[in-house]
Amino acid sequence: METIAIVGGGIAGLALAACLDPERFEVTVYEKRPELPAVxxxxxxxPNAQRALARVGVLDEARSVSPVIGSGSVRSPDGEPWVTVDAGExxxxxxxxxxxxxxxxVPATVRRTTSHLREVPADGGLVVGADGVHSVVRxxxxxARTDARLTPYLALRGTLPSPVSRDEVGEYWGRGDLFGMTAARGxxxxYASYRSGLGPYGIEVxxxxxxxxxxxxxxxxxIRRALAAATPESCLVQRLWTVPHLRSYVRGRxxxxxDAAHAMMPTLGRGACESLVDAVTLAGLLNTLPESQALREYDRQRRLRTRALSLASSALGRIALAExxxxxxxRLLNLARRRQARAAVVSGSGG
Structure with a gap:
């Protein structure tokens, strides 16, 4: 049996542990948090994340507890829709x-250890850093030059028991801030984001x-209704961090x-998706190829792709949070709205 230590029991770490061949690998997951988060x-x-969930075997269950997003709009601060996007399935x-x-x-054969590691496991096996933006492994x-980089932005997120109206779903882009709303189960x-000097640690909700x-x-x-109804117990707050570009996601074993490899701004909504794809890609390669070949192929498949998404998320963040x-x-978004409206009229008339 080959040994694999997965440092981090979040989305990426658990998805990897779920997909590794238990007949080939002896897997240990190290996770500092003993239970699921409350908020x-x-x-x-x-779509790429949905395919990854299918590989893990939980796509149907995930769909059953999740509302379809449908369509949403990028809006002005007062709620006027600029551009509407159909999110499909x-x-x-x-x-x-x-x-x-x-x-x-995760198979029962996987060993789970609740531990806040300060040192990389040194048992001679493969070590997978799935421990987030402040990765000990990285x-x-x-x-140290790969330490996470603090952005000037804060993210505040919350859930509400009341549904959001279909004509209020989307993101509202103001001057140096954005606010988004979407349907959730129950x-x-x-979510809100803007420049803030709070933190970076110990920020009071x-x-x-x-x-x-x-x-x-x-x-x-x-927006005002959502914030008025929000309670500290139903919210999360953090400063946003990113990870500098790495020349390789592999070093030795x-x-x-x-996020340990490519934590990015959340403006594209791709962080969790790419974590899932990372995990199933690495697992599939390790299950079928010799380790050194699998690691080289993983780096080839995933590094440039995630680098491009990281750059795109930063660019969109600068636009959405423009001051x-x-x-x-x-003005450009108003122009896009008029063009979209004209296209809808032409389509509706059969022209």
Whole structure:
């Protein structure tokens, strides 16, 4: 039996543990958190992530507990839709539900250890860093120059028991801030992001929630209602971090997956999706190829792809959270709205 130590029992780590061949590998998952989080966010599952969930064997269960996203709009701060996008069969799964399903999919042969590791396991086997943006594995093996980079932005997220109206779903782009709302199982999910000097650690949710209420006080009524109904117990707050570009996700018998490899701005909604794809890709290669060949092929398949998405998410973040360039952005989006409206008229008339 070959040994694999997976450091991190989040989305990437659990998906990998669920897909590795138990007849070939002796797997240990190290996770510092002994239980599932009490508050979670909604994660949009793009087609590539849905295929990954099918590989894990939990796609049907994930669909059954998740509302279909349908369509959503990029909106002005007062709620006027600029551009409407049809999301097709994309659905939004709660992070808590997804972790629960992945946890149940992990074979009983996988050993689980609740431990906050400060050193990379040194038993001579393959080590997989699935330990997030502040990865211990990345820092120790790739060096301190790969430490996570703090952005100036804060993310505040929450759930509400009340549903969101179809004509309020989407993202509202203001001057230096954005706010989003979507359907969630049993209610709705909302998120806000803007520049903030709070933190980066130990940020009080109640303080941040009050700050957000003041910041969005002149925005759309739907935003004000959501923030007024939010409670600290139903919210999460954190500063946003990213990971610098790595020349390889593999070093010796160490490999990075998920946010440990490519934590990115959340503006494209691809972080969890790409973590799932990382995991099933690596597992499939390790199950079928010699280790060194599998690691080289994983790096070839995933590094440039995730690098491109990271750059795109940063670019979209600069647009969505524009301050000085906000007037120009809004004029361009208004132009796009008029063109979309004209296209809809032509399509409807059969022209």
């Amino acid at each position: 979670g966010s909604a994660l949009g599952m793009w 994309m659905f939004g799964v709660s992070r808590i539900d997804l972790l629960r399903l992945l946890h149940a999919a 820092r120790q093996v790739w060096g 209610g709705s999910f909302w 109640a303080t941040t929630l009050e700050q957000a209420r003041q910041r969005y006080a002149t925005h759309a009524p739907a 160490n490999v990075l997956i998920g 000085g360039g906000q007037p120009l952005r809004d």
